[in-house]
Amino acid sequence: MIMNRCCKLNSIKPKIWKTFCLAVLIMFMFISLSGCKTKDPSVKTIGISAPSNDIQRWAVETVLMRDKLREKGYEVIIQYASSDISMQISQIENLIAKDADVLIVIPIESASLGEAMDMAAEHEIPVISYDMLITNTDAVSYYTTFDNYRVGTIQGQYVKDKLDLDHADRSYNIEFTAGDPGDNNAGFFYNGAVDVLKPYLDSGVLKIVSGQDSFGKCATPSWNTEKAQQRAENILASYYNDTAVDVWVASNDTTALGVSSALAVSYKGSYPLITGQDCTLINVKNILNGKQTMSVFKDPSLLIDATVNMVDEIFSGKPVTVNDTKTYYNGVKIVPSYLCEPVYVDKDNCIELLTSSGFYTIDQLQ
Amino acid sequence: MRIRAFMKKNYLLIALLLVTVFFAVATKGKLFYSGNVKNLFLQNMYVYILASGMFICILTGGNTDLSCGSAVCLMGAVAGRLMENGFNGVTAFMAMLLIGIMIGIIHGYLIGKMELPSIIVTLAGMSIIRGIANLLLGGYTLSITDEVFLRLFGLSKGYYAVFLFVLFSIMAAVYISEFAPVGKHIYALGGNGEAAKTSGINKTFIVMFAYIFMGILTAIAAAVVCGRTETVGPGLGETYAMDAIAACFIGGTSVSGGKGRMSGVIIGALLMGIINQGMSILGLSVNWQGVIKGVVLVMAVLSGYFLSRKGRKQK
Amino acid sequence: MKKYLRLYSTEIVFILISLSFILLTSAEILRPMNITAIFLQNSYIFILVVGMAICMSVKDNIDISIGSFVCFICAMGGVFMSIMKINTLLSIILLLILGIMWGCLAGYIIAYFNIPAWVTTLGGYLAFRGLGVALIRQFSNTGSIVGINDSFLKLFSGKIFPSKIGSFGYASLIFCLVLASLGIIYKILSIRKEGSRITSSMVIGIAAAYLLSIWIGICFALTGGVPVSFIWMLIIVCTTAVWIDKTSEGRRLLMLGANLENARIAGVDTKRAVLMTYVFMSLCATVTGCIVLARFHASSSYAGVNFEMDTIAACAVGGVSLHGGKQKIFKAVLGAAMIGVINLGLSLLGVDMNWQWIIKGITILIAVTFDRYLKKDRFE
Incomplete structure (x- = not known):
């Protein structure tokens, strides 16, 4: 309504504006369609x-x-x-x-x-x-990778070797923490570890006290450390009041961090073997001070x-x-x-392995 | 009829009771293990603190703060970097408070004086703050080792001062909403903005107050979370805003402001906490947890609507 | 002066932003491949913004569930086509039904129960992503559902009149010209119908429209054809614009925007109209979901991330709330184009993602504040 009254007085203004827009459009078009700089074919x-x-x-x-x-x-x-x-x-x-x-x-x-x-x-x-x-x-065309399934296998193998499961004289309590349910690789890490340990899970040498024995139950949304910590705390409080947990297989370092934080807050039993992956700085420090047992170095x-x-x-x-x-x-x-080939890293070899490859400097690991 | 009136008045407590019983049975009593009860409190400390602040904001007229989660991450990042470079824990906390107050002032001004919609402002704020936080962290997870900070806000050093901070936040919100004169103004503004303005209440001041209070509480929540986990990483605080908002609405706070009590908010937070923990103990897939949260939220809000309608006969 | 600022604020800002990025990228952003990219990469914003503009025309209404709903539609689409092996046409119909159902549910709760929009759609925001991810996980252990029907992929992604890279696809250019001509003929006819003359400023407008279509046509011809999502965008934008202007429901919808109370007193069924806005928004989200599903070639739990932010930013920057009627749609599209230019420009400049978050947030704040500043004087 206001426009109508002013329209007659200012009917020229819209035309000027539109012409201006048209001019700008022509200018853009010209630049766009003219001289496209051709790339120097010798530079890749x-x-x-x-x-x-x-x-x-x-x-x-x-x-x-x-x-x-x-x-x-x-x-x-x-x-x-x-x-x-x-x-x-x-x-x-x-x-x-x-x-x-x-x-x-x-x-x-x-x-x-x-x-x-x-x-x-x-x-x-x-x-x-x-x-x-x-x-x-x-x-x-091509694929380069560290074998993701192998990462899980290394974790499982480490547990098997460290606890000498083939000659086990007692059963061990184990828990799993897996990665983001929407992440393709998370399944490989989890399955790699579980497949190595399956015979022992089936025979009872390894026991998942919480009963959370499938990927979906162990998954951590977004690999989030805090969520991993919360889940671990709930499991510890519900199932490990009088028993000790001996092994905690975490698919990667951010989730392993959550698990070790949970243990620090409320767990009084013997410290479990904790796995991880990626050799994230804060976790490597934890390996050095005993809060985490191993990680996988890629x-x-x-x-x-x-x-x-x-x-x-x-x-x-x-x-x-x-x-x-x-x-x-x-x-x-x-x-x-x-x-x-991924390799495992623990207290014994981590400084040597990580500094010689240039991944971290000695100072960073202090 | 008396029973109906009783149920209507205390529907929140009844819901809490039902949910607790349900999960207690489903988890075969594990819900009541001392460790789990302790965790129920520890894991949700941030919800109680943030919900207290969010409650005051919502009271002023349905205003929210969607950026509080990102703000927690930013404050953690700032504190972490400061302490890494030698500043002590108290200075770091002061810095967190300062950031909280600054964010509060900006939000308060834009929402109170310029009257921009709070969703959009705090959504934009969330984006900006998250960007700054990620730049500060550079993808790294920082670890917090400062003695003083951990004694104040952590639990591993044998001190329990953190509980005082949580209590302070809740009590402050209770005091503001129940006893302080500014509380009455807040309720008035939320209940009927126009009438409040004509009776001389300064909307800008009240909204600013609410958001600055929220900013301070966000800083406390950030300190508490960092103290507990002793780390700060990217992705901290992602779901915090939703958790706080859910607690408020489940607790019976009116979505357009002007109605609600802190007692409801605490029960609402407790309810969400029990549902979360119950689902976690049961090993329920994490995806369904998100769905359940959304459904519970909408049901809570709807039942609030229906219950307030029952009193009056409407079309 | 302020009146013209208000009228043309969107266009002014658009030109300013475009000029800045042209300067910053040394005109690289004007390369045909990049012009095509603006449409290819941001078609989802164009469609969603039209829906949001309609939805937000009523005071305080908003829909923040669109991103999560897109994820849900992608998941359901995957389930229908890949798992249940339903044919393409039936799947699309089923998805549209889902969209209508959510729109009705959300609209009903908002319009008839007076629950504020942001709370209701917040519930959707929380629930739908979880549902989508849960569905995907249920039916696939790789984090996404693959095996979408080829016909679906061809319908919602890819290019019409494909031409080989390096050659000039004349078909694309002719197609764009034909479309532009159709639009202009329609416009001339409707002006004639109203009884007005064709003024010289309208001729300028027509010339501009033709030039624009030639430019875009050439860009598409040089880069392998007309993107299918561009066509969808055109269909939805034009249909909505026409519907708003010409039909009585459309006009009633606009009355709501101006003043809800007055509209109700005037006999408009405001509740039903608000419900319809949410159904429309939801349908837009459904079409977007189909386009995203086709773009990914898979159902993904990451679908629809950040769509709310971009759409709201586009509406804010487009100054949508300031305008009424057909103008609203035009401004919304300009706003979407602006966000597209900003996204592409920042990407070409290699700006760190986190700075992009910061810039987008600040852009929204400035846009909304400017918006309010212009509005304040209008009603005082």
């Missing part, structure tokens, strides 16, 4: 897509990878997706738009990169799947070297080094893979 660009900057592991490894690639003369662009799959798909598409020649992708979730992978295939860009296998697509430099090597070989046309062409079926095809 590597696009790295990582889940997030918040997780210590990715923050450290992507930077190491970038530095190694730059040493070899490649241009590198890294994108972090803040654990948002929509964002990761968009970021991969943007990396392709920025003329990446090879993509190294650490998927947030294996099966959900749909359209991004389609676009990579359309543009005939090789995709190296790093650490987690991209599934549900044939656009993946020396990133091994994986990074293998991946960088692969990139070199792709560009030089040499056959790509892989050591497994049978195991990793991603739902559509078998992906040629290079597997690195």
Whole structure:
């Protein structure tokens, strides 16, 4: 109503405004469709897509990878997706738009990169799947990883060896804490450990007092330390008032941290053997002071070297080094893979192993 | 009829009783083990503290603070970094309080004076604060080792001062809502904003007060949580805001403000805590826990509506 | 002066933001691939924002459950197509029914029980994500359900008139021109019907529309075809705009926005109208869910994360609450485009994710404050 009255007086203003908008539009169009700067074909660009900057592991490894690639003369662009799959798909598409020649992708979730992978295939860009296998697509060219199932196996094997379960003279009480129920790898870690220990669980040498014996019951949303602590506290208070817990298999270090915090608060019995994974700094310190027993070390430099090597070989046309062409079926095809060996780390070998590989400095471990 | 009136008046206590009995039976009595009872309190300390603050905010007219969870993470990160660099625990706590007050002032101003919707403001706040917190942490989990801090807020050093802080928060909220003059203004503002304004109540001041109080309590909650877990990591506080809000509404606080009592809030927090713990002891899959929380929340709010209607005959 | 600020605030801000990013990225953001990316990556915001604009037109109404509901729809879609092997058409119908059911439930509670919108949809926010994740975990042990029907994927993702990279897809360009022509013919006809003349400023508007469609058409032609999600976006935006303007229900809906009490006194069934806004919002969320499911090629527990934030930001930045009628939809779309440009620009600049969180939050605050500042004088 107010507009009508003023409209007659100011009927010119809307026209001026619209003309202005039109001019701006023409200018944008012109810039857009004219001189697209062509890329220098001799410079190879590597696009790295990582889940997030918040997780210590990715923050450290992507930077190491970038530095190694730059040493070899490649241009590198890294994108972090803040654990948002929509964002990761968009970021991969943007990396392709920025003329990446090879993509190294650490998927947030294996099966959900749909359209991004389609676009990579359309543009005939090789995709190296790093650490987690991209599934549900044939656009993946290679896979480099530490065997995730093997991580769980190492944990189970450590428990078996340390307690000498084959010659056990009594039964041991054991609890499990698994990872995020929505995380593809969490299942592998859990199953790897359980499969090694299954014969002892079945025969009664190992006993899960709380009865929480399936992945769903042991899962920790978002690998959250506090939630792991709460669950552990509830189990300790309900089932371990007069008994001791001897082993606690935690799938990774953030959950192991929750378990050790729970034990510190309310548990008075003999301290259990606690497993972990990733050698997160705070957990390594716990291993040194006895609050955690072991972790699994996945020396990133091994994986990074293998991946960088692969990139070199792709560009030089040499056959790509892989050591497994049978195991990793991603739902559509078998992906040629290079597997690195994880190793366990405990009080005896952790300082040596972690400092010699350059993962931590001596000062960091004080 | 007398029984109906009794049930209506005490429906919250009855619900609490029913839920407790249900889980006690389902867990074969484990719910009552001393360790679990202790945990019920310890694991939910932050809920009691945050819900006390949230209660005052909601009373002013349905205003919330969705950013309190992220704020806990930020305060923890700041305190952790400060203590890492040699500052003592008391200084760190002062810093936390300062941040809480600053956040409270900003929220109070935007929501009270500029009258922006609290959901949007605190949603944006949540985003900003979480970003800053993550930048400070840089993906690392910090460990808290400062003696003074742990003595004040932790449980592993043999001191129990942390309980005083929890008690203080709850008592402060009780005092404000039941006894202080400002409390009456808060109820008035929430009940009928227009009438309150005409009778001279300064809306800006009341809302600011509520949010600054919330900010202080958030700082206390952050200190308590960091003291208990002795760590600060990314992802701290993700669900805290929802837990506090749920406790308030289950406790019978009116969603548009002006009605509700702290006694209800405490019972509401207790109820949520028992449900959470019961489900955890039973080993219920974590996904269903989220569903149940949502359903319980909506049912609680709906029953609050129905119960307040029963008194008057309406269309 | 302030009047024009209010009228054109959205466009002014849009131009400012675009110019800033063009400068910051040295015009890289204008590359055809990136223009396409704005639509490809943000189609979900465009659709959701239309629904939210309608929903938020009534005071204090909001829907924060949309992200979680999208996750739930993705999960159910996976269950229907992959586990229960239901065909595509039936699955889509079932999903739409689910959307209508939630919209009715939420709308009923909000309109008839007077429970504030944010609390009700908060319940949805909590429950639906949990349900979605629980369903996925139930039927798959890899964290996502795969095996979505090919026809579904083709219907909601991918490209129409696909062309090989490096070649020019003339079909895409012609298609865009045809669409633009249809829209303009419709507009001219409806103006003629009302009896007004065609003014010179309208001619400028038509020229701008054609130029825009040529530009976008060329971008699509250079990058492999017209994205299917773009078509969906167009369908929903245009249908809503037309419906709001031309039908009586649409006009009644707008009366609500202006003043609920007056509308009720004037005989409008406000409760039913509010219910319908939630059904509409929910349907928008359902279509978005289908698009996300097709984009991922799988049901994922991470679907729909942050959608609420982006949508509310788009509405705030678009100044949606300031405008009425068809303008509302136009402003909402501009707001969504702005968020799209911001998302893409920050991504191209390689800005740390956490800074993006901070920038988005501050943008919302500034937008809403500015909004309120403009509104305050209007009614005083």
